[in-house]
Amino acid sequence: MDSGPIGIFDSGYGGLTILKDLISALPGYDYLYLGDNARAPYGQRSFNTIYEYTLESVRWLFSQACPLVILACNTASAKALKNIQLFALPELAPDRKVLGVIRPTTEIIGNYTASKHIGILATTGTVVSGSYLMEIKHFFPEINVFQQACPLWVPLIENNEFQNPGADYFIEKYVDQLLAQSPEIDMILLACTHYPLVRDKIINFCPPGVNLMSQGPIIATSLRSYLQKHPEIESRLSKGSRYEFYTTDAESDFDSHASRYFGSPVKARHTHLDHR
Numbered sequence: 001m002d003s004g005p006i007g008i009f010d011s012g013y014g015g016l017t018i019l020k021d022l023i024s025a026l027p028g029y030d031y032l033y034l035g036d037n038a039r040a041p042y043g044q045r046s047f048n049t050i051y052e053y054t055l056e057s058v059r060w061l062f063s064q065a066c067p068l069v070i071l072a073c074n075t076a077s078a079k080a081l082k083n084i085q086l087f088a089l090p091e092l093a094p095d096r097k098v099l100g101v102i103r104p105t106t107e108i109i110g111n112y113t114a115s116k117h118i119g120i121l122a123t124t125g126t127v128v129s130g131s132y133l134m135e136i137k138h139f140f141p142e143i144n145v146f147q148q149a150c151p152l153w154v155p156l157i158e159n160n161e162f163q164n165p166g167a168d169y170f171i172e173k174y175v176d177q178l179l180a181q182s183p184e185i186d187m188i189l190l191a192c193t194h195y196p197l198v199r200d201k202i203i204n205f206c207p208p209g210v211n212l213m214s215q216g217p218i219i220a221t222s223l224r225s226y227l228q229k230h231p232e233i234e235s236r237l238s239k240g241s242r243y244e245f246y247t248t249d250a251e252s253d254f255d256s257h258a259s260r261y262f263g264s265p266v267k268a269r270h271t272h273l274d275h276r
């Protein structure tokens with residue numbers, strides 16, 4: 001197989017917050033971003049639907065020659081990654097890799113709490129999957145984990161309503177509900193790639209001494225070490241510092257929203273995922 005870019009997948013715009021940090025840590029690679037905006041948000045969708053949509057997106061990224069795909073979406077990582085790795089990949093492309101954002105986060109999260117009480121803010125799908133509870137128990141059995149689903153945050157962020165005062169009510173509501181589960185929480189993980197956009201608002205509703213953790217820098221560090229350990233994948237990644245963006249919805253909409261997440265202007269192309 002010829003070399004190709006690193007595929008980055010998200011249900012919509014959120015993965016751009018991860019891509020931004022990947023590019024700043026590992027700028028030499030080519031990246032191909034796919035946002036399934038036409039079917040976002042995924043947060044409340046069923047296990048099967050998220051699996052089906054994510055697999056279609058992974059297949060499309062493979063059709064664009066990506067040797068490695070990162071699901072830069074917690075909901076897809078929680079609900080689709082394991083089955084893709086175990087069942088789809090061996091048939092589809094045994095020589096390629098699909099990675100998620102939950103494992104790299106849970107491997108290190110326990111090092112950032114003194115009280116051993118961690119809060120997780122995430123979509124309903126991620127919370128209900130129990131993935132963070134299981135994975136953190138695996139790496140840090142002594143840590144207490146508390147979760148809160150924030151179903152209205154992605155719609156508020158995607159509709160650019162998150163800076164308006166009305167959004168504060170829902171930001172405060174979910175933060176309060178999380179903190180009410182344990183007064184000892186001293187670290188909160190933003191376990192949805194959209195949430196860094198409301199980071200400043202969340203921190204306003206947290207008592208002093210509570211730290212917030214975003215995933216971008218964690219995923220970047222983890223990818224760097226993965227590529228060092230896997231030269232068979234690294235050697236197949238194209239290295240021209242080219243960054244391409246695709247959306248399953250209108251490209252003009254994508255371009256007008258994407259820069260909020262990515263930090264600089266984006267020019268996307270439309271795709272139908274009709275690669276089969």
Ligand code: DGL
Binds near residue numbers: 012040044072073154
């Ligand atoms: N950004 C995605 C995540 O990290 C979720 C957005 C959605 O609900 O589609 O979970």
